[in-house]
Amino acid sequence: MLAKEFKTIVLPLSNKLLRFALQFTKNEEEARDTIQDVFLKLWQKRNTLEGIENIEAFAMRMTRNRCLDLYRGKHTYSLEDQTDSWQQKRKGDLNEELELSETATIIKRLIGELPDLQRQVMQMRDIDQLSYDEIAENTGLNINAIRVNLSRARKKIRTELLNYQDYGTAKNKTNTAQLF
Structure with a gap:
């Protein structure tokens, strides 16, 4: 042109x-x-x-x-701001990771305290991720019995975990109230 x-x-x-x-x-x-x-x-x-x-x-x-x-x-950001942001995020990740690890430890302990059949069914279904048919083959139970035992095991774990967490919260509130 x-x-x-x-x-x-x-x-x-x-x-x-x-x-x-x-x-x-x-x-x-x-x-x-x-x-x-x-x-x-x-x-x-x-x-x-x-x-x-x-x-x-x-x-x-x-x-x-x-x-x-x-x-x-x-819209540029300084390297210091980016570094501070990353460090804050990493601290949050570490705290969350620690809480999850602690919760996992508690759940493992609670599973260990379940009756044998409930523990066995929960292990196979939730951890090993076997189907109901595979669990029925391994245990000789019918599928309805497996569902009932699994439901009871999960409910017991959920209840105990919530009690544990509420106790910790209530205990922290009590300690805070005593300080002031």
Whole structure:
């Protein structure tokens, strides 16, 4: 594309591109700078513009992308802020991991205290993830008996775990009340 063609095809788009850039930047100076950058890139690509079917759409896309680049550049975060954020998240993860580990230990202990049949059925279904049919083959129980034993085992574990957690909360509230 020659300079004359560039002036007649691309430069008349300037007002439309400026209005479009203003919608993104909300600042006339930034919008004008953006259009200047777009025209510079279009001039640098002038030899390949003949292969583009709709130059106006291409220029609009370039304007939008340039505005988005400027927007992203304004929203940078310092390395210190990122590091602090990561460390806070890691501390939360460690605390959560510790709580889950403690809860898992309590659940294992509670499963160990179940009657043999309930413990065996719970082990096979919830830990080994066997189907009801496979459990029936291994234990000789019918499927309804397996469901009943599993339901009772889960209910007992749930109740004991909630009691344990409520006791800890109640104990903490009592200790706090005694301090004040």
